Amino acid sequence: MSLINERQDFSTIADLFLLHGSMQSPAFLDGRLCAGLAMHDLTAEIWLEEVCLALGVEQPRDESSAERFLGWRRQALDALSGSELGFEPLLPDDLFSLTERAQGLREWTLGFLEVVRDAGDAPREAWSPALREALDDLEGVAAMEVELEESAENEGDLFALAEHVRMAAMLLYTEQHPGRPQVEDVGNDTRH
Numbered sequence: 001m002s003l004i005n006e007r008q009d010f011s012t013i014a015d016l017f018l019l020h021g022s023m024q025s026p027a028f029l030d031g032r033l034c035a036g037l038a039m040h041d042l043t044a045e046i047w048l049e050e051v052c053l054a055l056g057v058e059q060p061r062d063e064s065s066a067e068r069f070l071g072w073r074r075q076a077l078d079a080l081s082g083s084e085l086g087f088e089p090l091l092p093d094d095l096f097s098l099t100e101r102a103q104g105l106r107e108w109t110l111g112f113l114e115v116v117r118d119a120g121d122a123p124r125e126a127w128s129p130a131l132r133e134a135l136d137d138l139e140g141v142a143a144m145e146v147e148l149e150e151s152a153e154n155e156g157d158l159f160a161l162a163e164h165v166r167m168a169a170m171l172l173y174t175e176q177h178p179g180r181p182q183v184e185d186v187g188n189d190t191r192h
Contacts, residue, residue: 031111
């Protein structure tokens with residue numbers, strides 16, 4: 001089986017970054033990836049270039065690394081465009097501390113907003129008020145305090161913020177790609 005179709009998670013991509021000599025979190029780059037897919041239909045070639053630039057390398061160290069980076073892109077695109085609405089930002093999971101997860105969410109949001117801002121004001125004028133409001137709310141997530149005490153309340157708040165970020169990303173994608181994903185029942189195919 002090709003690595004390009006293998007499920008990528010935060011730890012897998014972080015380990016891949018380490019193999020390339022980078023200690024940075026993949027969350028920021030995943031935010032850029034998701035916004036790039038929504039705003040510009042980010043191609044595989046351009047994505048590989050962006051990853052290599054972020055990691056400070058000329059190219060992935062080997063074919064399997066390149067396949068994993070491309071699999072990361074494919075996974076995000078499939079999730080954003082899928083009718084299941086199963087998109088999830090690439091963020092640290094429950095094995096990480098609440099502070100590390102909050103830091104990951106903030107970094108993801110900063111990367112996402114960077115691409116959205118770079119697109120300028122022209123696309124924004126065509127967006128729904130709900131999308132503009134959701135993106136404005138992301139500014140608060142990008143500025144949030146990340147030193148969180150471990151508590152059920154903080155855990156719940158962080159989950160709610162992550163869900164808001166997830167929905168904003170899907171809303172941006174669907175508004176930039178009308179009809180994709182197709183989530184409404186457009187016909188009655190019931191057969192008797």
